[in-house]
Amino acid sequence: MMHIIMPGLQTLVQDSGRDGYYALGMPPAGALDQRSYTLGNMLVGNDPRAAGLEFAFMGPAIQFQSDTVIAVTGAEVTVLIDGEPQPMWASVPVKNGQTLSFGPMTRGSRGYIAVRGGVDVPKLSGSRSTYQTVQFGGHMGRALKPGDVLPIGTQIHSDDGHGDRIRELDPKYLPSLDASADLAVVTGLCNYRFTPESVQLFFESDFTVSHEANRTGYRLIGPALEFVERDVPFGAGSDPSNVVNLGYPLGSIQIPSGNEPICLLRDAVTGGGYVTFGTIISTDLDALAQLKTPDTVTFTSVSVTEAHAKRRHAHNELAQIAKSLKYPWVFGVERKETA
Amino acid sequence: MTDMYRQLSGGGGGRLSFGGDEFIFVELSEEMRIQQALTIQTLARTLTAMNLPGVTDVCPSHASYMIRYIPERVNLPELLATLQGVHEEIVTGRPATINTRIVDVPVYYNDPWTREALMKFRDRHQDPGSTDIEYAARVNGFESIDELIAAHTRHPFLVTFMNFVPGNAESVQLVPRELQIEVPKYKSPRTETPSRAVGHGGAFTNIYPSAGAGGVQLLGRTPINVVDMTQTRADFRERPVLFPAGTLISFRAISEAEYFDIRAAVDADEYRVRVADIEFSVGKHLEDWETYNDELLEALR
Numbered sequence: 001m002m003h004i005i006m007p008g009l010q011t012l013v014q015d016s017g018r019d020g021y022y023a024l025g026m027p028p029a030g031a032l033d034q035r036s037y038t039l040g041n042m043l044v045g046n047d048p049r050a051a052g053l054e055f056a057f058m059g060p061a062i063q064f065q066s067d068t069v070i071a072v073t074g075a076e077v078t079v080l081i082d083g084e085p086q087p088m089w090a091s092v093p094v095k096n097g098q099t100l101s102f103g104p105m106t107r108g109s110r111g112y113i114a115v116r117g118g119v120d121v122p123k124l125s126g127s128r129s130t131y132q133t134v135q136f137g138g139h140m141g142r143a144l145k146p147g148d149v150l151p152i153g154t155q156i157h158s159d160d161g162h163g164d165r166i167r168e169l170d171p172k173y174l175p176s177l178d179a180s181a182d183l184a185v186v187t188g189l190c191n192y193r194f195t196p197e198s199v200q201l202f203f204e205s206d207f208t209v210s211h212e213a214n215r216t217g218y219r220l221i222g223p224a225l226e227f228v229e230r231d232v233p234f235g236a237g238s239d240p241s242n243v244v245n246l247g248y249p250l251g252s253i254q255i256p257s258g259n260e261p262i263c264l265l266r267d268a269v270t271g272g273g274y275v276t277f278g279t280i281i282s283t284d285l286d287a288l289a290q291l292k293t294p295d296t297v298t299f300t301s302v303s304v305t306e307a308h309a310k311r312r313h314a315h316n317e318l319a320q321i322a323k324s325l326k327y328p329w330v331f332g333v334e335r336k337e338t339a
Numbered sequence: 340m341t342d343m344y345r346q347l348s349g350g351g352g353g354r355l356s357f358g359g360d361e362f363i364f365v366e367l368s369e370e371m372r373i374q375q376a377l378t379i380q381t382l383a384r385t386l387t388a389m390n391l392p393g394v395t396d397v398c399p400s401h402a403s404y405m406i407r408y409i410p411e412r413v414n415l416p417e418l419l420a421t422l423q424g425v426h427e428e429i430v431t432g433r434p435a436t437i438n439t440r441i442v443d444v445p446v447y448y449n450d451p452w453t454r455e456a457l458m459k460f461r462d463r464h465q466d467p468g469s470t471d472i473e474y475a476a477r478v479n480g481f482e483s484i485d486e487l488i489a490a491h492t493r494h495p496f497l498v499t500f501m502n503f504v505p506g507n508a509e510s511v512q513l514v515p516r517e518l519q520i521e522v523p524k525y526k527s528p529r530t531e532t533p534s535r536a537v538g539h540g541g542a543f544t545n546i547y548p549s550a551g552a553g554g555v556q557l558l559g560r561t562p563i564n565v566v567d568m569t570q571t572r573a574d575f576r577e578r579p580v581l582f583p584a585g586t587l588i589s590f591r592a593i594s595e596a597e598y599f600d601i602r603a604a605v606d607a608d609e610y611r612v613r614v615a616d617i618e619f620s621v622g623k624h625l626e627d628w629e630t631y632n633d634e635l636l637e638a639l640r
Contacts, residue, residue: 020395023398025502025507026568124569134505186357189364190366192354233371235401237523244369245509245541246364246400248502252362271400282361304360304415311410
């Protein structure tokens with residue numbers, strides 16, 4: 001059992017997400033920085049889809065009511081057990097009665113706590129992730145509160161014979177957590193609505209992360225973009241940035257009125273009536289999720305072939321890490337087909 | 340960026356592009372057309388039924404559709420070839436038949452809860468002196484809100500897109516464009532909408548599954564639930580939402596007393612939504628929509 005003494009600013013049960021419900025209007029939810037979340041599970045020998053905790057900016061204080069092993073990954077933060085500093089990116093044994101707490105977060109914005117066995121909340125529609133918008137999944141569909149008690153499960157990797165070994169990530173695999181990120185974008189969707197000059201301007205500009213940056217999306221501040229003239233299509237709405245409501249891919253960038261692009265993350269609405277410019281590739285969403293106001297973002301245009309090459313590169317690196325940690329990684333098990 | 344779009348041939352349009360590394364997006368045109376929406380529903384049903392390996396989601400929308408796939412489990416050129424084949428076949432093929440359901444939705448139009456909510460946001464409205472339903476009636480040339488209600492309940496709607504939050508279904512009335520009720524959205528969205536509010540924006544009616552923000556004109560409120568993601572209530576055992584895309588909705592005006600009766604029965608999980616299985620023939624709709632709508636409504640009698 002994990003007893004929540006202090007919840008931090010916003011601590012949520014998250015996992016690899018709830019795939020296959022886009023057509024019903026439900027986004028996947030799940031850990032925003034999937035790479036850090038996955039590495040946490042590797043470090044404690046969990047199933048790669050085991051549920052952990054995601055905390056934003058300020059970590060929780062948690063008393064453990066059994067002996068276990070944890071790992072903290074993601075944003076750079078001081079990890080304390082009964083007040084003693086502990087390493088991040090490593091498995092750390094915790095004894096019954098000990099308390100995990102956190103010092104200030106120095107870089108990045110989201111931390112992850114993996115606990116051996118995973119957080120045992122009910123699995124709803126194939127996932128334990130919290131989708132706060134409709135209070136669904138996770139622990140009672142909401143962020144943790146003082147006094148909450150979370151059971152620890154048995155979501156241990158079935159082929160992991162090294163569960164009790166101390167694992168530590170080679171520092172060369174640490175995320176950059178820089179205050180600026182260059183993100184790869186596949187253009188398409190409603191990109192034709194923008195003038196060629198505006199498309200060029202988008203890729204040449206620095207954008208600043210605004211205060212509106214949360215699990216549903218990141219609103220960025222940058223130059224105003226212009227639209228191509230048109231006759232308003234039936235059903236679209238009169239603003240040049242309005243379109244007949246359409247689907248928003250995870251990671252897509254919508255630009256209401258041509259100002260302040262919004263990058264849609266894992267709790268975003270699945271569709272709507274604003275023009276979409278293109279889509280940030282999935283492996284670059286991890287870096288975006290570690291930014292905060294007033295960090296900066298630039299974008300680089302890539303083809304879908306390049307996007308898939310980058311994805312393969314990221315997966316190959318995870319496979320290398322798994323090997324170095326003696327973790328029985330099975331390629332692709334982190335996603336489930338549900339359609 | 341020159342190869343950002345691929346044009347699918349076969350008439351009827353189809354502009355394909357990639358949504359990052361996991362999504363394929365196909366837009367048939369930039370405008371809403373009923374026949375095109377029916378084609379998209381047929382396409383989505385066909386693609387879903389094919390159970391394509393590595394494809395996790397097939398999402399039809401009003402004038403476009405979207406597919407999500409796992410790149411590691413898909414041969415992309417093969418998937419694109421399959422998609423192109425199905426797309427062209429259905430876009431150029433004979434009008435299809437859609438196996439679906441028609442659902443009876445009782446609505447308390449001009450109800451006190453949506454009125455209370457909307458009165459808080461008159462400063463965000465085009466016409467602060469009217470309520471939403473009065474405004475919707477007037478801009479559509481109806482003499483009274485009763486005329487608007489009569490038009491809204493006269494012909495069934497087709498759900499063409501689920502989005503926003505789980506269970507929210509945007510639907511279009513199965514009537515020619517000149518008869519469709521059309522009304523602008525709020526100038527700036529409300530931060531508050533009662534759950535189960537029935538709204539209309541552009542040419543689309545939706546029912547807000549839960550309380551929250553919203554930008555369309557509020558016409559009334561239904562006593563029935565439209566979503567149960569935990570699937571514990573009787574009407575939701577087979578599917579977590581009442582109106583998946585392709586479902587027909589028939590709105591029915593009810594009184595305040597009926598609203599309270601139905602709501603009490605819903606709360607006790609004793610109310611059963613009136614539903615009929617139907618085969619929707621796109622061809623019959625195109626031939627004589629008016630007679631065919633009456634035939635479809637008969638299924639609920």
